[in-house]
Amino acid sequence: MQDSDAEPGSGGSRERAMFPLGSPLLPGAILPLHVFEPRYRALARRCTDNDEKFGVVMIERGSEVGGGDTRSDVGCMAAIVQHSELADGRWVLLAQGRERVRVMEWLQDDPYPRALVLEWPDDTGALSTDERRAVVARLRRVRAQASELGALGASAAESAAIDDHLAELGDVTTDATPWSFQLSALVPAGPFDRHAMLTAPGPTQRLAVISEILDGVEELLAGR
Structure with missing residues (x-):
């Protein structure tokens, strides 16, 4: 699926690969990742092959490894700015936070976590x-x-x-x-x-x- 594709009948939400982590990602922040789990290796392959962003949400309860976690319904899209696939199949990624999103629906974690997400812009406001x-x-x-x-x-x-x-x-x-x-x-x-x-x-x-x-x-x- 290309980065601009939307799910039919989803009210503008898009199906995204998701990477739950122990800490949230903020828009503009840099995120280094060492990817070793098979499911996230598949995520890295999808995103690098198709120039796609992936979503990052905070794990509220549970572990980053193995699944079975409780995830936040607010996250941040991440764009991969550097990547390298190692000889043993692991990946080294450098990503940057982009737009904030709401998770509208979690899909099956197959072959990696996926969700329908909708961009959530900031309220307008000025700071003196x-x-x-x-x-x-x-x-x-x-x-x-x-x-x-x-x-x-x-x-x-x-x-x-x-x-x-x-x-x-x-x-x-x-x-x-x-x-x-x-x-x-x-x-x-x-x-x-x-x-x-x-x-x-x-x-x-x-x-x-x-x-x-x-x-x-x-x-x-x-x-x-």
Whole structure:
């Protein structure tokens, strides 16, 4: 099936290969994958042969390996930007998050997880320059505090790259949706907080979620 094909009578939803993971993928974020399960090898073959995207959803309960998991009904499409098939049949993929989607119906996991998905655009909304600078400044303060306490969880090079990106985001005035997702990717958060950022209806609500996450991080840091 080509990337633009829709399922007849599905209300615009499309059948997509799906890759449930332990953490959600955000639009714009980079996702490296080492594919070894036979079902996901077949997924990689389908997507690379047909230049197709695949969907990524968070596993809410269960394991990434073997199936039998409980999956979120909101995810993100991923486009493969680099790939390599190894001699033993494993794949190394580098994908990037694209549009957000809702899962309308899960299909049989044969030969890999599949679902009918419908694109879910952000609600329209604007973020002022002051709002952007304020949340960026707060995130930078939290990261600096975490670094002083040895709780940043990133190498010096990774931390420097994030700080540089945050400095850039403080002065960016591009569309609020991609901006808010770029910021979300830099927030220190676990899978469920990251999922809350993904599922926020629009950029204004996403900033509110980020503020709540930073409240929690600051509380944890204060107790160290």
